[in-house]
Amino acid sequence: MVQKQNKLQVVRTHLRRSDLQARNDVRTLMRRNTALNTHQRFIRFVASKNVAQLGSAIAVSVRNGFGINGLFEKVIDLYEERYMPKGFSQDDYDLMAMVYGMGGRSAAIVVAHALGKPSIRALKRHRNCLPIEASAGYPTRAEVSRNLDAAFPRIIADLMPSSKGIVGVVAMVDEVCIEPRSRYHPGKNVIYGPCREHSRGYSLEFNSLDDANVLWDAIIAEKVHLGTEATVFALGPLLGETGAYTARPIHISASCKRETAPQHARLLETVLNTTTSHAKMEGSRIYSVATDGESKRGSALSSICLVQELDEDAEYYPELADIPLLNTLCGKDGITLDKDYKHLWKRLRKPLLSDSGVNVLGTLVTSDALKLHLTDCGHGSKIHSWFNPTDKQDVPVTIELFSAIMNLPPPAEGSEPGYARMRRAIQLLGVLYGCLIKPYTVPSYSLSDQLKDLSEAVHLIIPMYQHGRGSFMCLQSLADIMHAIKNVIFTVAKAKVDFPDNPLYIILLGTDRLEVLFGKLRTMIGSDANMDLYQAETRMTAAVECAEIAVKHPDWVKGIARRLRVPVLDASGQLSHVIDHVSPRCWTGDLSVRGVSIRTCWSVGRSRAVELLRAFDLDAEAIFRDMEAKGHDMLHPLGRPLFKEDMRGTDDVLEQFDVRWLTTLFGIILT
Known part of the structure; x- marks a missing residue:
């Protein structure tokens, strides 16, 4: 009997526990159902309302251990402006600093109120960056x-x-x-x-x-x-x-x-x-x-960056030693002088817009002749914009013009001798322009491709300048191009020692x-x-x-710096429609410096130039050997240093009325 009572008691206890467990489960399910409903209400509320500082309110609530009900109440209070979270994340301050710095006070106030970001006063209290200070006089x-x-x-x-x-x-x-x-x-x-x-x-x-x-x-x-x-x-x-x-x-x-x-x-x-x-x-x-x-700065930098031969103890000296025609003058610690490549492009376009033209190995390429050949090749609709003399600073237009010149086809069979000679001269000019712009505008170019083209440009310019002197290119443009290319060579040599495993973007020069x-x-x-x-x-x-x-x-x-965008070319020199501007992010070619041989690239560029000029009955190799025998280099094409001319004007009127004009005039008189 006692055993039966004990068993009955066990059964009753088990039933009581099961009943309590069932009630607890029901209560738990009801709580979870309520919480789930609250979550759904919260999601619908946030989706339908524009709640400023929502992220800050959620972060504060989570830190304080609030559940979904407390969080929902805080969000409702925030929406109805009865509550304002105190804390802001560092990203909030960074965003407001960008808005305030780039858009000014009015933009910052609008963003602060519309998105619930820190006020200008809070931003100034939080920021700890030092200001850039101007010098009232000469810098100390x-x-x-x-x-x-x-x-x-x-x-x-x-x-x-x-x-x-x-x-x-x-x-x-x-x-x-x-x-x-x-x-x-x-x-x-x-x-x-x-x-x-x-x-x-x-x-x-x-x-x-x-x-x-x-x-x-x-x-x-x-x-x-x-x-x-x-x-x-x-x-x-x-x-x-x-x-x-x-x-x-x-x-x-x-x-x-x-x-x-x-x-x-x-x-x-x-x-x-x-x-x-x-x-x-x-x-x-x-x-x-x-x-x-700028002329005065060119002279000043010549006294800083062209004062001594490259130190033989420099780690990168073996990369540059004994390269034919390469000038190795530099400043303290190997600092070199560089000229902006976009300014060089614009300066090369200027003579094409004037009557003086460009003397290409005895053939004077004038603006009228260039317009005729471009029109014959289907570019008549763009002639006006390309040759607008009042718009000499437009880089995209300059590149479009050079691209069209680079892609002119050979003269047709049966063309008049004068027409065919002019077309070949324009084509040679196009090759030179391509060597100067493609390294900066063709994203598929590798670093070796860039060096080969720049080397070819050097070895094309030297014989063409010796032949035409100022009627081919003014001294200042010649010197600046040589400085820019020399700096690229030096930069690659330094990069091979300093960061051989990282890419080198010469477009950042x-x-x-x-x-x-x-x-x-x-x-x-x-x-x-x-x-x-x-x-x-x-x-x-x-x-x-x-x-x-x-x-x-x-x-x-992303995409914020497009004010001075440079159009992109493909490997053939045609304008690309895939990418609209050049940047390090768009470059696809191999720019690692470890596998680049400066000597090989320099030699390949020289061979290309020699082969190209041979078609114009010009023995460029003999010219280069004669220069090497006399100790001349890229900055001494005639024996005297080009950088001494840096004290002369650059984009002044005198430069446009220089040897090119006199040479053309004397040529007319003599004929």
Whole structure:
């Protein structure tokens, strides 16, 4: 009987537990059903409402351990503006810094209210970047050093994806127009605006009203001038990652354009010497100083970058030693002079727009003759835009014209001798143009292909210049092309030692990245495109901060820098319709430097040029051997150095009225 009672008790206990478990399961299912319904309501609510700061509210609720009900209540309160989350993520601050820097105060306010991002006041409290500071006069080492710290919060080598190798850096210098007005800088207690050339004897620090009066009297008497241009010195790493290769300014100062070459050389030396010895340059080094065709700067840089033969102890010396016709003059630490390739293209187009034309081995290719041959090949509809003399700065138009010249077919059988001779001369000119633009515009090109074309350009130009002198190409254009190609060769040699496993983008040479920076400065504040020195300083700071953010968020800035876009060509020189502009991201050719043989590429380019010129009854090989025997090179095609001509004008009127015109005139008289 007792056993039966015990069994009954066990059964009752089991039933009671089963009943309780069933009730608990029902209660759990009801709670989960309620939570599921709340989740569904939450999803529908978020999908149908535009809730600002939703991500911040969710992050705060999760940190505080809220469930779905508490989270839903917070989101409803947020939507009805009864609640505002306190915390913002670093991405929120980065986004607002980009909007504020590139769009200005109004854009930042709109984004802050519409998307629930940090306010401008909160952004200023949170940001900790150092400002870029302009120099009121000539730069000091302390000013340049401070700007280096501001431009590169980390050492430059940290921008490289892999820790192996040394980062090559291009120094770029150019001018941007500014408003000629004086401004008081409250943070530094100095007066911005007076030119650096003539303000040295005056106090630019505002200690009393007398300082301002004396300076103003000097400006009225024209002893001191208000700067009309700002000289900007920037650094750009040779890295292909988005944001990493952005030009970052380290010096800004106002100029009245009356500076002498020695004065400008002193400025450049101060900036260069400070930069090369700065701690932020650890694991990196300056390869070259790039500029456009400004005459005084060309002379100043010649005194810096063409002062000594390449040191035999340099690690990359074996790559460059004894290459025929290659000039090996350089500056301290092997720094070379570079000229912007886009400026060279535009300068080569100018004689094609004038009556003087181009003398190609005795055949004068004039604009009328070129128009005739292009029209005969079906390009008549574009002749007006290609030969518009008022539009000499359009790079895409220049490339379109060169592409058409490069792809002209041979003369038809039975053509008149004069017509056929002119067509062959134009074709030779097209080959030369192709060698100068295809290395920068054909993404399928490998680094070896680029070097071969540039070598061919050198070995075509030398005999053609010796034959036609100024009627073929002005001295300054000749010198600048040789400087640019020589710098590419030096850069490849240095890269083979410094980062042999990384790609080298020669499209990052020149001053194009600095031009892009100037474009950003102009478009940062849409209602105020012009700027004075003080505004240029603040916008430079914003540009540097945006560049640093772009390194962290490359997907934010895709397709943003297309102001100075370069059209893309295919391997045949035809305009490509697949890619609309050149950038490191679009390059598909093998750009690794480890397997590149500079000597072989140089020799191949020379052989191509010799073979091509043989068809014009010109023994180029004999010309090259004669130059080698006399100790001449690419910068001494006639025996005297081209870089001594850097003190002459470049894009001035005198250059357009030079030996080309005289040679043409004398040729007419003699015939």
